[in-house]
Amino acid sequence: MPQPKLATFPAIRGALRFYQIASVITGVMLLLLCTEMVIKYALGHELFLGGSGGFLWFAPVIETAAGQESTGDGVNLSLGILIAHGWFYVVYLFACFRVWSLMRWGFGRFIMLALGGIVPLLSFFMEARVGREVRAYLAEREASEAAASTPTPATEGTR
DSSP states (O other): OOOOOGGGHHHHHHHHHHHHHHHHHHHHHHHHHHHHHIIIIITOEEEEESSTTOSEEEEEEEEETTEEEEOOOSEEHHHHHHHHHHHHHHHHHHHHHHHHHHHTOOHHHHHHHHHTTTSTTHHHHHHHHHHHHHHHHHHHHHHHHHHHHSOOOOOTTOO
């Protein structure tokens, strides 16, 4: 497998930081989305901001011929959480692609990174693991390159 070039190490560090931030945001949004889905489909309510129910309130969801419809008025925060997670997942995929391509990993590793935004809590574990692995790899490569470029002192009496 090809190794990343030393010149890309600053870009790798930046991509790793971006990945870590995107991973945490996506993980939190996914947990909010799962909570919203439980509230909507198991309890039959959606969260609204403003409207006739007050500042924050839950409105019942009713079953109609067209599917489930909300009875609330105001800003539908449940729908907002759904949309926000979708867009943050796109950003997360970009961050995954950036780290994956700079580190020159196999495609299976990219799939594993991408699953972090779909499987609840996985993004938090992947963020910690990838961060640890990439930092260790960069430190090891820099140490080996520094050792290889350091001239060894000439020994006395080798004539």
